[in-house]
Amino acid sequence: MGTIYDLAKITGFSITTVSKALNNYKDVSEKTRAKILQAAAEMDYLPNAHAQSLSTKKSWAIGVMFSEANEVGMKHPFFNGIIESFRHATEEHGYDLIFASRNLRNRDMSYLEHFKHRAVDGIVVICSDRMDEQVQELMQSDIPIVVVDMDSANCSVVYSDNTEGARMAVNYLYELGHRHIAHIAGDSSIDAGAARVKGYELAMQTLDLPIHPGYLVNAGFFSVEEGKQAMEKLLQLASPPTAVFVAGDQMAIGAIEAVHEHGLRVPEDISIIGYDDIEMIKYITPKLTTIRQDTDEIGEAAAELLIEQMTAKERRTERRVIPVTLIERASCAPVKK
Amino acid sequence: MGTIYDLAKITGFSITTVSKALNNYKDVSEKTRAKILQAAAEMDYLPNAHAQSLSTKKSWAIGVMFSEANEVGMKHPFFNGIIESFRHATEEHGYDLIFASRNLRNRDMSYLEHFKHRAVDGIVVICSDRMDEQVQELMQSDIPIVVVDMDSANCSVVYSDNTEGARMAVNYLYELGHRHIAHIAGDSSIDAGAARVKGYELAMQTLDLPIHPGYLVNAGFFSVEEGKQAMEKLLQLASPPTAVFVAGDQMAIGAIEAVHEHGLRVPEDISIIGYDDIEMIKYITPKLTTIRQDTDEIGEAAAELLIEQMTAKERRTERRVIPVTLIERASCAPVKK
DNA sequence: CCTCTTCCCGAAAGCGCTTTCGGTAATTTG
DNA sequence: CAAATTACCGAAAGCGCTTTCGGGAAGAGG
Known part of the structure; x- marks a missing residue:
């Protein structure tokens, strides 16, 4: 591969000039630049990134x-x-x-x-x-x-825009006629989780809908298993929700599993909307309605x-x-x- | 942060000694090593990776x-x-x-x-x-x-072990009583695809099972869509297979979709086994039986x-x-x- | 007490590149 | 034609680190 020194030796110019030619400095004539560039191509010269970073203080x-x-x-x-x-x-x-x-x-x-x-x-x-x-x-x-x-x-x-996303989800369920809307939330130590419960609460309030006791359940860190457990809790309730907004698609998958295991159907018995729009939810049954984040x-x-x-x-x-x-x-x- | 020179100045040793102390050379006394290490800690010294790589020719x-x-x-x-x-x-x-x-x-x-x-x-x-x-x-x-x-x-x-995996898949289907076993294959320009059809053919031969015309269909590059199309073709056949070994889970998902769209059920009407064991197949319906690659x-x-x-x-x-x-x-x- | 080891330490060269600062040759200007 | 630009090029220092090699001091051996 060779270094800039080899290039200098071969072309007969100084390493300074070689370096300048390589870096498009204007104070080197077209003729010598051409010679140097050609020699560089011939010997498969490649600058050493470490050396460059060392002297330029930029590592790319x-x-x-x-x-x-x-x-x-x-x-x-x-x-x-x-x-x-x-x-x-x-x-x-x-x-x-x-x-x-x-x-x-x-x-x-x-x-x-x-x-x-x-x-x-x-x-x-x-x-x-x-x-x-x-x-x-x-x-x-x-x-x-x-x-x-x-x-x-x-x-x-x-x-x-997590709060807006949550609002959209709740409104969508509302327009479908749902009034008993629960939220399976991500832990609020995570910003996205917190913002979505905030959006949920705001939307419910705006729609003048009460958040029944037990309708807001923290499911932790967005895993399938946690989503499933959260849904279990909702299903235990005296008057379970007819729809639930789940703060993450993976949790929603777990939620659906829980619903199924209780012998109920999605969406006939209970509607579920997720969040994220990850790849796999297009392939589960039913295909998950969700709030899409534009990755x-x-x-x-x-x-x-x-x-x-x-x-x-x-x-x-x-x-x-x-x-x-x-x-x-x-x-x-x-x-x- | 500082450099090794600063460290030398502060401790009063030469940069050589500092470098040696930092790199656990044995020709530096415990006492001076300790001093240098402490000074390094105090000034939050960190070696510059580029400089190191440049002189050691190892970049990690x-x-x-x-x-x-x-x-x-x-x-x-x-x-x-x-x-x-x-x-x-x-x-x-x-x-x-x-x-x-x-x-x-x-x-x-x-x-x-x-x-x-x-x-x-x-x-x-x-x-x-x-x-x-x-x-x-x-x-x-x-x-x-x-x-x-x-x-x-x-x-x-x-x-x-792709051929072995294919063999296992076919044998499994055989043991379930299937004799009409098709293979939705990945393109053979891809090694894994080629190896799996080889395994399929070998297994069928060993079991003394014929590969009916149209039972081996190339589905290209392992996408859901291609898997779906391949299954369509199999379903078109005069005597469709009762089981199909699909060379990839994503294709298997597509295959299942196709089966469903034809009003048939998996596995009641047709058995499907995939390959890879990607995350999502645990959540589709039915949960996919597959050959697991140990990533x-x-x-x-x-x-x-x-x-x-x-x-x-x-x-x-x-x-x-x-x-x-x-x-x-x-x-x-x-x-x- | 002298020689031979052993133990520590440092000078200096080198890794491959950039960039400042002059300096010479060529060109332009008056 | 002399003076002032302009165009090109190179010496050298520097980026931060490693490593060879040699040398002085201290301890061991006779």
Whole structure:
């Protein structure tokens, strides 16, 4: 492959000139630039990124902190859509993504430390747990950063319009004639969870609908199993709801399972609307009606906010909230008379 | 943060000694090592990875080439399980993963070029398209590499025991009494697809079962839609099969859809067994019986093969085939009399 | 007391690249 | 034709770290 020295030797120019030719400086003649470029092509020359980063203090790398919750990592059906879109968007600007391990040789270190070690130009955190110390540390650092699916006053963030989404869901059920509408909620330590219960409560209030005791059940961290258990509780109730807005598709899947196991049908006996629009819900029975989060849009917005900061080489604080849409499928029906 | 020079100045030692202390060289006394380490801790010193890589020629980074097929990328339900497990395994050894873009500033370059540019220690390719020029180029380079889900004579590979899996599937259907067993296959340009039809044919032959005309249908690239279309064809047949072994879970989902749309039931009218055991099939109706590929094991094996090469700093060629298991759920039933 | 080891430490070169700052040659201007 | 630009090029320092090699001091052996 060779270095810039070899290139200098071959072409007879100094390494300074070679470097300039390679980097399109204007103070090198077209003729010599052409010679150098050709020689570079012939010897398959490629600049060494480490050397470049070392002297320019720019690494063209973005550190990714991904959800570590219950070992899902990149398998997370919602987050992986975001990261994929983020990757595409940043790629076009020449950035690489680096998934850092938390272990530097023997010693283990924090994400922030590792990112500093790697000298990344920016950080994206896709991890909904705001209590995570690691996340806190990252948000307080001075490296350009964007955090997804979480709110914060002192760094750039992008997330879906969760309260509006919740409102849409409740209104939709209302228009189908439902008046007994429950909510299976995500834990409010997670912003998205909290925002959706807020939206639910707001919508109910606006529609002048009471939230019956037991109609708001916290199902924790968005898993199928937790959704199922939450639905069990609703089904136990003296007067169970006729419709339920579930704060996440995976929980909704669990909820449907619970309904089925009780010998009831969705949507005939009970309507269910989810949140996220993950891939698999198109294939379950019934196909799940849900509030769709636009992962493409979220990823792109995140990329945009981060790239801005990285090119300006300064931290900024901007909030971007992405609109959601209701996707009508087959899990909701008019209330039965 | 500071550099090693600052550390030298503060402690009064030379940078040589500081470096040695940090790297556990034995020719530095415990006393001075302690002083240096403490100073390092106090000033939050972190070594610069680029500088280290530059002088050691080791980057502690692994380049990842991921499936680009139909824009799925990290959303691929099977591959993302592998990469997640691979990530865990390599992380423990101190390696970071880097997802390279194919664009270096203005100029765009190949994956291989980019990986050389980044000076990665090794490469993992998770992309089943062996015809991809980029993949070819990577496999022919001299960088340590491991390729997943694909066979090759001249680099380390790991994949599931596809022919055995196919055999298990067919035998299972046979034991349920089925004799009219069809196969919805993946394209044979993809190794896994080819191996599974081979296994299917072998098994049928061993069981002395004929493969009726039209019973082996190529469904292309493992998508739900293609699976559906393939099943349509089977249903068109004069004497349709009573059971079908589908080469991928997503295709199986499509196949089930097709069966349902024809007013038939799974498994009562027709049994279906899939391949992969992706997350979502536990939630469809009926729950899909399938051949499970152990993504954890595959990812770990890949990590192991790659790490071996990277520490030896030489390319090796080892083949690892991972056993599969049959997961019995609800999509297969005894043939009806 | 002298020589030979052993133990610690540091000077310096090197990894591959960028960028400032001059300097010479060619060109333009008056 | 002399003076002032302009166009091109290169020396050298610097980015932050590792590693070879040699040397001084201290301890061991005779």
